[in-house]
Every structure is written in structure tokens, then in C-alpha cells.
Amino acid sequence: MFNFSFHNPTRIIFGREQMTQLSNLVKPFQKVLLIYGGGSIKNNGVYQQVTAALTESSFIEFSGVEPNPSFETLMRAADIVRREKIDFILAVGGGSVIDGAKFVAAAALFNGDAWDILAKGAKITEAVPLGCVLTLPATGTESNGNSVVTRYETQEKLAFSSPLVYPQFAILDPTVTYSLPPKQAANGVVDAFVHVMEQYLTYPVNAPVQDRFAEGLLLTLIEEGPKVIADPENYEVRANVMWAATMALNGLIGQGVPQDWATHMIGHEITALYGLDHAQTLAIVLPALMQQQRQQKRAKLLQYGQRVWQLQHQDEERLIDEAISHTRHFFERMGVPTRLTDYGLNAEVVDKLVEKLVQHKMVKLGEHGDITPEVSRSILQQAL
Structure with missing residues (x-):
């Protein structure tokens, strides 16, 4: 076996009705960016549970993250984080949404062309804290520091990894996956x-x-x-x-x-x-x-x-x-x-x-x- 150093900082909150813990998890933060995909969370009740838990926080919504998250879309979200001085990102969705949120967290505080994070492996020195509510089990991104982003303009799908973009917490309620196609x-x-x-x-x-x-x-x-x-x-x-x-x-x-x-x-x-x-x-x-x-x-x-x-x-x-x-x-x-x-x-x-x-x-x-x-x-x- 090779030598290794292992640390996973993500807190997993697993099981039925665990969304009730969300309000306490985001309470320390003043301004939250709620980021999600095409809107399926509004049909299965997840959106309603999440927004109810955020009533004590000021939050801005950003929707439309694609199944293969687009660099162009995510940069618009990063602009909002900078402009609105967002201090926490909450990703609600599957792997693409969470991957996208990780890139937004890094890109918003990156000094330079954020594409370099993906194309050149530019070092990330800071990132906005984030957490997630998982709705599609697949990628494992809810408790790792990896992210994959697509730039459709150039037909490139590239990855980056950083310990700074591990979610602080991940809520996993299996019941929210019942409605998945x-x-x-x-x-x-x-x-x-x-x-x-x-x-x-x-x-x-x-x-x-x-x-x-x-x-x-x-x-x-x-x-x-x-x-x-x-x-x-x-x-x-x-x-x-x-x-x-x-x-x-x-x-x-x-x-x-x-x-x-x-x-x-x-x-x-x-x-x-x-x-x-x-x-x-x-x-x-x-x-x-x-x-x-x-x-x-x-x-x-x-x-x-x-x-x-x-x-x-x-x-x-x-x-x-x-x-x-x-x-x-x-x-x-x-x-x-x-x-x-x-x-x-x-x-x-x-x-x-x-x-x-x-x-x-x-x-x-x-x-x-x-x-x-x-x-x-x-x-x-x-x-x-």
C-alpha cells in the first residue's frame, strides 16, 4: 500500500426529513446564493423545503445550471457572487449543479481568467464556502473537492480539484430521489x-x-x-x-x-x-x-x-x-x-x-x- 494523507471535511446529514437541519447549517452566513438547475426541485417539493429553511437568511436564486455545467453560465453566477458580496453558496441538485457551484466558489475569488483554473490548472488560493442538498446520487461530488465544467464554445470538458471547494455539509435524503426519471x-x-x-x-x-x-x-x-x-x-x-x-x-x-x-x-x-x-x-x-x-x-x-x-x-x-x-x-x-x-x-x-x-x-x-x-x-x- 502506498503512503497517504486522508481528510474529508464534509459533514454528511443522511436520511428522511433531514432537510430540517438546513436552517441551522446556513444560519451563520448573511448572504446566500441558492444555485440549482432546470427547476425540477420545484416539482418534487425540495425547493419549497429549502427556501423555507432559508427564511432567516438573505438569499439570491440562480437557476439554469445545465446537466453538463456550462462555463459561460457559471461565470454569470460568479459575477453575482462578487457583485452581491455573497458569503455562502448552497447548491441544490445533482452532480452538475454541485460541480458548478464549486467552480463558482473558486472563480468568484480568482484573480485572473477563471478559465485558467480548468485549462491551465491555475492554483486556487481561496473560495467561497459552500454546502449542498443532493437530489441525484451519482458523482460523489457532494463530499469531494472535484468539479468538471464544459465550455460549449470550444467543445471542451475539463476538470479541476481543490480542497478549498469541499462542501461544508451535504444533506442526503433518499426520499427526494423517488421522482427521478x-x-x-x-x-x-x-x-x-x-x-x-x-x-x-x-x-x-x-x-x-x-x-x-x-x-x-x-x-x-x-x-x-x-x-x-x-x-x-x-x-x-x-x-x-x-x-x-x-x-x-x-x-x-x-x-x-x-x-x-x-x-x-x-x-x-x-x-x-x-x-x-x-x-x-x-x-x-x-x-x-x-x-x-x-x-x-x-x-x-x-x-x-x-x-x-x-x-x-x-x-x-x-x-x-x-x-x-x-x-x-x-x-x-x-x-x-x-x-x-x-x-x-x-x-x-x-x-x-x-x-x-x-x-x-x-x-x-x-x-x-x-x-x-x-x-x-x-x-x-x-x-x-
């Missing part, structure tokens, strides 16, 4: 599953605690994920999926172990160029990447097949084939297709995607840094 619920399960895989499916470093945590999360998502679609108002199912998605990317299972993230980097380019949902791109790329990197990931692929899918074949190559096949079938069972052609994309897109990876210096991806542009090309070709 099946597609969004399925995407959330796939997203969380791939987050675990990016930290787990690398190579062994004698870290059994992290491995078993990761395998437990994968099994939970495999067992509970389909139930979310079949029985959407089952509280226990929703609670288990919500907590698994948070645990998948709060930093815990990634401590002391190698990580991959090539699936995400390639997937970001598919979203930026062709508008596919984030989880759809992950479902496309991961099985193809597992096939392409089967030798580099051999030991962990065998472990994954045996422990997660309970495969017992003596023929190791067959076991790996079936582990990959089971993964693909799980995504398909969740209603998320796993081929580029399923989304109307053909071989012509491969060169464009590889060009974007090169443009963004994504030329040494994976836990070994051996996923070059040519290897990415092979992965995308296998994903057709």
Missing part, C-alpha cells in the same frame, strides 16, 4: 460503479481494506441498481444506492492505491463533442478499456471476476472474458447502451476524439501512463 437513476448507478472501478481495477498493492470496500460497493450497486428502476419508491434501495454513490468517490477507497481515470478522460471528450450523458460515455468506454488493458490489469481482473461476479473458471482468459461481459451486461440491464453505434456514432468520430485527447494533453493515461493516443484510438475502435 428512470434514465437519470440508471445513469447514477453506472456513474458510481465506474468511479469504484477507476480506483479498484488497476494492479495489486496489498491493500485488502480498500479492495474489500470497493468490492462491497460494486456488489451493492449490482444488487440494488436494478431495483431502483423496478421499485422506485423503495426507501431502503434508494438509501443504499445514495450512500454507495457517495462512498464511491469521497476519497476513502482511493487512498494508498493506484488509480486509473482513463475511462473518464476519454468519456469527457465524447460528451464535449457529441453531447452524450456522462454515464453513457463511461458505459461505452469501460468495457472496451478493460479488453484493451487486460494484460496490464490481469491480476485485478481475475480478482474482480472471482469476488464480484463469483466466476470460478479454471481458464483464466475465459474468466476475464466473462468478467468483462458481465460488466457490459450490467450496464445494458440498467438501460445504458455500451457501444458508440448505439448512440448513432460511427468510426468517423474516433479520429476527432483522439485529436481532442491530444489537444488536452491526455497522452499518458491510466495507472501506468501507458494509454497513449494510439491506445485510446484502439479503445474507441473496440467501443464501436
Whole structure:
């Protein structure tokens, strides 16, 4: 196991009717920016609960954050933070809204072109404090310092990370997810599953605690994920999926172990160029990447097949084939297709995607840094 230093400052408030705690959590702040997406929170009662909790605070609303949050939209919110001297940001929504709020928190106090935070990795030295109310379990962003933003003008989807943008608190009430459309619920399960895989499916470093945590999360998502679609108002199912998605990317299972993230980097380019949902791109790329990197990931692929899918074949190559096949079938069972052609994309897109990876210096991806542009090309070709 590698050396590590782990600290997660986000306070999680989990369970039914936990929105009642919101008023005490925001009370110390004088001016709040309430940031949310397209307005679905007004249909499921979340907006009404949040605004009722903010009656003792002065707050300004900012709506319209897109499913892949737009740099242009978020900069308008950052302008409001500066102009109105906002001292706290409350994000209410799914991963895109929370990611967007993190960027706003950093951009509002950034001295210079805020795009440099994403494009050049410019250091963030201060950020507006923020908290969140999660309505869509998927990305784990509610308790980490990561954010992904899209600049539609240039068709770029880029990420940044800073400990300064960890939410101070995250309210997770599984009941608010009952009204999610099946597609969004399925995407959330796939997203969380791939987050675990990016930290787990690398190579062994004698870290059994992290491995078993990761395998437990994968099994939970495999067992509970389909139930979310079949029985959407089952509280226990929703609670288990919500907590698994948070645990998948709060930093815990990634401590002391190698990580991959090539699936995400390639997937970001598919979203930026062709508008596919984030989880759809992950479902496309991961099985193809597992096939392409089967030798580099051999030991962990065998472990994954045996422990997660309970495969017992003596023929190791067959076991790996079936582990990959089971993964693909799980995504398909969740209603998320796993081929580029399923989304109307053909071989012509491969060169464009590889060009974007090169443009963004994504030329040494994976836990070994051996996923070059040519290897990415092979992965995308296998994903057709």
C-alpha cells in the first residue's frame, strides 16, 4: 500500500426529513446564493423545503445550471457572487449543479481568467464556502473537492480539484430521489460503479481494506441498481444506492492505491463533442478499456471476476472474458447502451476524439501512463 494523507471535511446529514437541519447549517452566513438547475426541485417539493429553511437568511436564486455545467453560465453566477458580496453558496441538485457551484466558489475569488483554473490548472488560493442538498446520487461530488465544467464554445470538458471547494455539509435524503426519471437513476448507478472501478481495477498493492470496500460497493450497486428502476419508491434501495454513490468517490477507497481515470478522460471528450450523458460515455468506454488493458490489469481482473461476479473458471482468459461481459451486461440491464453505434456514432468520430485527447494533453493515461493516443484510438475502435 502506498503512503497517504486522508481528510474529508464534509459533514454528511443522511436520511428522511433531514432537510430540517438546513436552517441551522446556513444560519451563520448573511448572504446566500441558492444555485440549482432546470427547476425540477420545484416539482418534487425540495425547493419549497429549502427556501423555507432559508427564511432567516438573505438569499439570491440562480437557476439554469445545465446537466453538463456550462462555463459561460457559471461565470454569470460568479459575477453575482462578487457583485452581491455573497458569503455562502448552497447548491441544490445533482452532480452538475454541485460541480458548478464549486467552480463558482473558486472563480468568484480568482484573480485572473477563471478559465485558467480548468485549462491551465491555475492554483486556487481561496473560495467561497459552500454546502449542498443532493437530489441525484451519482458523482460523489457532494463530499469531494472535484468539479468538471464544459465550455460549449470550444467543445471542451475539463476538470479541476481543490480542497478549498469541499462542501461544508451535504444533506442526503433518499426520499427526494423517488421522482427521478428512470434514465437519470440508471445513469447514477453506472456513474458510481465506474468511479469504484477507476480506483479498484488497476494492479495489486496489498491493500485488502480498500479492495474489500470497493468490492462491497460494486456488489451493492449490482444488487440494488436494478431495483431502483423496478421499485422506485423503495426507501431502503434508494438509501443504499445514495450512500454507495457517495462512498464511491469521497476519497476513502482511493487512498494508498493506484488509480486509473482513463475511462473518464476519454468519456469527457465524447460528451464535449457529441453531447452524450456522462454515464453513457463511461458505459461505452469501460468495457472496451478493460479488453484493451487486460494484460496490464490481469491480476485485478481475475480478482474482480472471482469476488464480484463469483466466476470460478479454471481458464483464466475465459474468466476475464466473462468478467468483462458481465460488466457490459450490467450496464445494458440498467438501460445504458455500451457501444458508440448505439448512440448513432460511427468510426468517423474516433479520429476527432483522439485529436481532442491530444489537444488536452491526455497522452499518458491510466495507472501506468501507458494509454497513449494510439491506445485510446484502439479503445474507441473496440467501443464501436
